[in-house]
Amino acid sequence: xxxxxxxxxxxxxxxxEIIQKRKEYLQKLYGQSLDIVKILVxxxxxxxxxxxxxxxxxxxxxxxxxxxxxxxxxxxxxxxxEAYEYMKYALQNGKHVVTAxxxxxxxxxxxxxxxxxxxxxxxxxxxxxxxxxxLLKPLRQCSLLNDFYEIKGILNGTSNFILTKMAEEDLxxxxxxxxxxxxxxxxxxxxxxIKGADVARKLAxxxxxxxxxxxxxxxxxxxxxxxxxKKDIYYLKDQGYSVKYFGKAIxxxxxxxxxxxxxxxxxxxxxxxxxxxxxxxSVKGDHLEELRFYGEGxxxxxxxxxxxxxxxxxxxxxxxxxxxxxxEQKPSTNGQLIEGKYFIRVNLKESSHSxxxxxxxxxxxxxxxxxxKLSSQRRILITEKTNVERMQSFIQNLKNLQxxxxxxxxxxx
Amino acid sequence: xxxxxxxxxxxxxxxxEIIQKRKEYLQKLYGQSLDIVKILVxxxxxxxxxxxxxxxxxxxxxxxxxxxxxxxxxxxxxxxxEAYEYMKYALQNGKHVVTAxxxxxxxxxxxxxxxxxxxxxxxxxxxxxxxxxxLLKPLRQCSLLNDFYEIKGILNGTSNFILTKMAEEDLxxxxxxxxxxxxxxxxxxxxxxIKGADVARKLAxxxxxxxxxxxxxxxxxxxxxxxxxKKDIYYLKDQGYSVKYFGKAIxxxxxxxxxxxxxxxxxxxxxxxxxxxxxxxSVKGDHLEELRFYGEGxxxxxxxxxxxxxxxxxxxxxxxxxxxxxxEQKPSTNGQLIEGKYFIRVNLKESSHSxxxxxxxxxxxxxxxxxxKLSSQRRILITEKTNVERMQSFIQNLKNLQxxxxxxxxxxx
Numbered sequence: 001x002x003x004x005x006x007x008x009x010x011x012x013x014x015x016x017e018i019i020q021k022r023k024e025y026l027q028k029l030y031g032q033s034l035d036i037v038k039i040l041v042x043x044x045x046x047x048x049x050x051x052x053x054x055x056x057x058x059x060x061x062x063x064x065x066x067x068x069x070x071x072x073x074x075x076x077x078x079x080x081x082e083a084y085e086y087m088k089y090a091l092q093n094g095k096h097v098v099t100a101x102x103x104x105x106x107x108x109x110x111x112x113x114x115x116x117x118x119x120x121x122x123x124x125x126x127x128x129x130x131x132x133x134x135l136l137k138p139l140r141q142c143s144l145l146n147d148f149y150e151i152k153g154i155l156n157g158t159s160n161f162i163l164t165k166m167a168e169e170d171l172x173x174x175x176x177x178x179x180x181x182x183x184x185x186x187x188x189x190x191x192x193x194i195k196g197a198d199v200a201r202k203l204a205x206x207x208x209x210x211x212x213x214x215x216x217x218x219x220x221x222x223x224x225x226x227x228x229x230k231k232d233i234y235y236l237k238d239q240g241y242s243v244k245y246f247g248k249a250i251x252x253x254x255x256x257x258x259x260x261x262x263x264x265x266x267x268x269x270x271x272x273x274x275x276x277x278x279x280x281x282s283v284k285g286d287h288l289e290e291l292r293f294y295g296e297g298x299x300x301x302x303x304x305x306x307x308x309x310x311x312x313x314x315x316x317x318x319x320x321x322x323x324x325x326x327x328e329q330k331p332s333t334n335g336q337l338i339e340g341k342y343f344i345r346v347n348l349k350e351s352s353h354s355x356x357x358x359x360x361x362x363x364x365x366x367x368x369x370x371x372x373k374l375s376s377q378r379r380i381l382i383t384e385k386t387n388v389e390r391m392q393s394f395i396q397n398l399k400n401l402q403x404x405x406x407x408x409x410x411x412x413x
Numbered sequence: 414x415x416x417x418x419x420x421x422x423x424x425x426x427x428x429x430e431i432i433q434k435r436k437e438y439l440q441k442l443y444g445q446s447l448d449i450v451k452i453l454v455x456x457x458x459x460x461x462x463x464x465x466x467x468x469x470x471x472x473x474x475x476x477x478x479x480x481x482x483x484x485x486x487x488x489x490x491x492x493x494x495e496a497y498e499y500m501k502y503a504l505q506n507g508k509h510v511v512t513a514x515x516x517x518x519x520x521x522x523x524x525x526x527x528x529x530x531x532x533x534x535x536x537x538x539x540x541x542x543x544x545x546x547x548l549l550k551p552l553r554q555c556s557l558l559n560d561f562y563e564i565k566g567i568l569n570g571t572s573n574f575i576l577t578k579m580a581e582e583d584l585x586x587x588x589x590x591x592x593x594x595x596x597x598x599x600x601x602x603x604x605x606x607i608k609g610a611d612v613a614r615k616l617a618x619x620x621x622x623x624x625x626x627x628x629x630x631x632x633x634x635x636x637x638x639x640x641x642x643k644k645d646i647y648y649l650k651d652q653g654y655s656v657k658y659f660g661k662a663i664x665x666x667x668x669x670x671x672x673x674x675x676x677x678x679x680x681x682x683x684x685x686x687x688x689x690x691x692x693x694x695s696v697k698g699d700h701l702e703e704l705r706f707y708g709e710g711x712x713x714x715x716x717x718x719x720x721x722x723x724x725x726x727x728x729x730x731x732x733x734x735x736x737x738x739x740x741e742q743k744p745s746t747n748g749q750l751i752e753g754k755y756f757i758r759v760n761l762k763e764s765s766h767s768x769x770x771x772x773x774x775x776x777x778x779x780x781x782x783x784x785x786k787l788s789s790q791r792r793i794l795i796t797e798k799t800n801v802e803r804m805q806s807f808i809q810n811l812k813n814l815q816x817x818x819x820x821x822x823x824x825x826x
Binding site for chain 1: 431435438439442545546547550551554555557558559680681682683686693699700701702703704705706707708709714715717718721722725726730731732738
């Protein structure tokens with residue numbers, strides 16, 4: 001099996017290394033060889049960490065995509081438009097595609113699955129969610145026999161690393177972010193990690209596979225975590241809570257609610273014990289009460305491992321037809337199915353705004369259960385049980401009254 | 414695809430129901446139908462909970478095994494000798510085999526895998542470990558790319574239910590066992606659950622797949638939990654520990670240590686949060702730092718779900734060659750690789766025996782770090798770090814000095 005690799009960054013290098021290391025073993029086991037024959041890079045002259053790649057490098061994607069010898073494309077260039085075009089071209093021209101690109105999968109899964117089906121090729125993307133955790137394959141297989149109605153989890157290593165550091169080492173958000181960048185967890189531009197797009201994309205992929213519905217990034221409500229401060233963490237810790245950045249999707253078979261927001265876990269939760277760059281995903285269904293999957297959510301070896309697992313599935317033809325079919329209609333989505341009490345910390349523009357908050361909550365159908373005055377401007381509110389739809393509207397309206405603000409749902413287990 | 418079902422107990426009934434329920438859906442998806450055409454039972458006249466089975470029942474296994482129309486056997490009669498013979502006969506005569514029978518798999522995995530390979534048929538046993546958790550399939554796939562060196566977990570629902578009840582409801586071991594039996598968790602004869610054979614079998618299966626070694630029941634060291642009493646639980650809770658019945662296997666590639674014994678977890682561990690009949694398995698390797706799988710470890714729907722997943726893999730031919738090959742040589746095994754401090758509670762025959770314990774420990778290479786006198790006869794000891802090999806020998810020698818005794822390794826995380 002001849003492979004064209006698009007991208008030789010961290011994960012691409014890991015994929016190359018694992019395939020080299022396991023080549024003989026896999027050849028012996030399956031009687032077939034895995035050969036990376038061409039690699040797309042931006043700059044051929046750049047110094048590489050690995051040997052034996054120099055002769056394989058090309059800067060022209062179509063040098064790979066049009067090569068009739070190549071059976072399979074591994075797409076690891078990231079980004080959106082180009083990756084989309086290359087993968088589409090590959091599938092349309094009879095090549096299997098394996099990708100770690102959550103951005104493209106979260107927007108175009110349905111199109112690519114249909115294209116793969118039509119061309120009798122594989123389109124696999126295990127590495128796009130949960131790093132090295134074998135997650136999507138068991139999930140889609142179990143989804144054939146289960147009506148899953150909830151999927152949720154800690155899905156972003158960078159934000160989880162930041163929250164872990166803030167809690168354990170008493171750091172500010174920006175200090176913790178700097179550490180994450182220094183250690184290579186966070187991108188130079190961490191916007192997607194801390195504003196929620198990364199988790200939202202992963203949640204779209206998970207919910208699509210679990211519910212068999214065409215759920216894309218536009219269907220996900222998401223709020224960032226960058227307004228949390230050291231004092232919030234401290235206060236919540238004292239109350240027995242840990243903050244996690246969390247994605248959760250629920251369906252009643254008609255509608256879907258999918259939201260990414262900070263949530264609070266009590267110490268007794270397994271999710272509370274998920275530290276640093278680890279991920280944990282839970283799925284609930286009718287036959288299988290609950291499954292949880294835990295492992296490294298990012299990193300060179302973990303992601304590369306997931307990519308090569310997909311490649312092996314194609315090699316031994318165990319990918320075939322092992323797939324869910326998404327419903328034709330896009331589901332209707334809103335935030336009503338996800339409920340809970342909220343913790344809200346708000347720094348008011350003026351201390352006299354305090355009573356406005358009660359009115360505002362009331363207008364949005366939210367009851368405030370407790371209020372605590374931390375300083376003349378700083379308040380903590382605990383709401384009665386409400387839903388994400390109402391909360392979103394409340395948060396929107398609160399904008400005029402506050403200078404800084406953090407809200408997290410209390411996730412009951 | 415025509416299926417012969419051996420056994421119509423709890424799991425068998427669940428398998429029948431799931432296949433009926435999903436028949437049309439699977440037919441539409443894969444263009445093939447799953448039909449259970451014959452069912453082996455002990456007593457045809459027994460009243461059944463499900464309809465539509467009466468005409469399929471037979472009391473003669475060879476009525477099924479010799480039927481040339483039948484493609485696949487699902488073995489759910491349990492037990493040892495007969496199940497072994499039927500499965501062997503089925504594979505030798507060109508039928509696929511799916512089983513939940515951990516007793517047979519833990520003893521004869523290597524033989525059955527070779528037989529299946531030779532006859533180009535599938536031999537799958539997802540339901541034998543971890544109930545409904547998709548565990549064995551991801552494990553054996555990841556084992557192709559990883560050198561796993563440790564696998565461990567909570568693998569028995571009955572004992573975990575008993576320990577949960579003892580801790581949460583202040584029950585005696587026998588009261589908790591009675592509750593487990595009343596609720597259908599525990600068998601009428603719970604020996605295998607509480608003396609460790611059940612966990613040992615599952616650990617043998619997991620370690621074989623993870624390490625690619627022929628590890629069978631005889632290679633597992635196991636100690637039961639029935640000597641734990643209410644006061645132990647109480648004392649340990651006060652010290653911040655929970656007791657779990659735990660299987661753990663480690664390899665240094667040459668040797669293997671595999672042991673089933675009570676262990677202590679601190680409150681911060683995810684394993685501590687595994688309650689009732691849930692299971693959790695952790696595996697550590699070179700590329701994937703750690704993976705954890707969590708879900709219902711037993712029960713009609715969970716186990717039936719795992720069985721039908723295997724059947725679908727065969728239906729869509731995604732089982733083929735997706736398998737590990739076990740090393741030819743059996744590995745050498747002892748308890749030396751598994752280390753830790755031990756908590757020991759002992760009721761001495763005579764209070765003067767206290768100093769004998771120090772000598773005995775010393776003779777077995779174990780240092781006692783702390784000793785606490787709870788009553789004239791009852792002592793608690795904490796050892797320095799030692800290994801299972803030494804501990805086994807110490808426990809053996811302690812027999813003459815004690816009337817009752819409980820030892821648990823402190824599992825550090």
